[in-house]
Amino acid sequence: MSTARNGVVVGVDLGGTKIQSIAMKARERVGEARSLTPRTSSDDVVAAVVESIRSTGVPAAEIGAVGIGSPGEIDPRTGAVTQARNLAGFEGTVELAALVSKAFEGVKVRVDNDVRSALWGEYRLGAGRPYKNVLGVFVGTGVGGGLIVNGRLYEGRGAAGEIGHVVVKPGGRRCSCGRLGCLEAYAGRGQMELRARKLVKKGRKTVLFELMKKRRRDRVTSGVIAEALEMKDRLAEDLIKDAVAALGVGIASAQNLFDAEAVIIGGGLGDRLGAPFAERVKAAMMPHLFSAQNAPALLNTELGDLAGATGAALVAGA
């Protein structure tokens, strides 16, 4: 991809919790900004994206292009976003690219899937650099994924890489997608929280919800889970044990098909729990691996939560 005309490209990672922007010039980071995602309306979310781009400190006239990684369904032609359930007011269609472009006097805005943006960032400038075929697994509120095939993002008909919905236990736990036994039903932070609430109702003890309140959060965040694990909270340990086992099965199934050189484990939970988590997932994967003598490298991200914004900038021409 060529460098944008005016030199600076801003990449934006639009998440359900926060908005992360990075300004890049000739592959160097020249500015960044981070803010909380408004929970009010789509107008407020779009305004916050515009503000985040401004907050990178790059004068509007120097911005050559903007890339945005977004949840939901993306129309690649128009940059419209549909059914991004994590974002307030995005139940229908929001003309994200057009609205942001208007705020910057018609600058080119490219919107792409958030998970693919993050994988592309890690592939080009992070942990995936040495490889040709890579499987990305992003363990956050849900479990997203993506495939790099021969150095390019593989999109299938537009919906490839959904490792979160690989079946790890037919008839098992209910997933956020409504189906039973998907990987995400065990390893997604959202479904973990639901399960914790269910178990607490049944009388199990846990520090998870106290920690959540103490941190003034309304969700059991990755940070909350990490702190509970440090406190040896049994319920949190059980949740992670199930998540690791499910990731082992799901990644092994994917690897038996895909035979990647490397698997990158990212996302909020993956980044927070780091190398010990990736090692546990690798150990859980091994018994199900067909080419066990030729296991893929299991890597943490290098860019962490900047992967999405970095990838969005690269896709837009950085």
Place this chain on the structure above:
Amino acid sequence: MSTARNGVVVGVDLGGTKIQSIAMKARERVGEARSLTPRTSSDDVVAAVVESIRSTGVPAAEIGAVGIGSPGEIDPRTGAVTQARNLAGFEGTVELAALVSKAFEGVKVRVDNDVRSALWGEYRLGAGRPYKNVLGVFVGTGVGGGLIVNGRLYEGRGAAGEIGHVVVKPGGRRCSCGRLGCLEAYAGRGQMELRARKLVKKGRKTVLFELMKKRRRDRVTSGVIAEALEMKDRLAEDLIKDAVAALGVGIASAQNLFDAEAVIIGGGLGDRLGAPFAERVKAAMMPHLFSAQNAPALLNTELGDLAGATGAALVAGA
């Protein structure tokens, strides 16, 4: 791939049960031969391959190249075959390409994986023609698979496409690979036969083994299973029900990752049971499909058991 120098290319599908050869000139079939695979020694197997090529009726001087689809591990450089457990005397390494080449005065011989050859044949000249991204699932003694990505065979590091070892039930039935709960443990003919023998020992009734003897076979072949199903044999029906459910889970998991336009179901059992089988597998896949509104086409093969020989010929330059 260019047409071989002397015009005629012979493709050979070397299977555990039979050897199928096809002679092709400018993509037209100009001869074929079929024989049983010797169960004695690797020398006899190689001699039978040579004889099969001669039996296509093409004069040796007109053969420009030979392609062989073989089980086992293939050295792509030398065409040597290692650990093809279905073939007598192939436990170690057999210099298949060199030995066949010698019998035809140094003709170029290319050896490739049998499943990939069959998928390539179906992709180029069979059911896969209209598509770019295709998943092949070959249900025979085992369950083999392959991926076509953007019109090319995707090989990963050489071991891609092993859908038979996608996990469909963690901790489930023992697979021929030694692991638990692989798709092949439920849908491979070999494991079905083992399960039938186990259930008969426990007192279940079935016509499977009578039919096998009546047909003078030493294995429960696809034909035996098909006849038992026609007779409404309950045990055979149960085996197929389990196989269909497992294929539904395994193919859905693969599709959620790969988002193919089409899935081709072939192999001895897939070909024998035909369209009703493919329809049952599709129905079993649907509840696990993430993009259920955009399901892939589930197709039978068009070339049937000629897919392997056809693909081998194409790979060798037909």
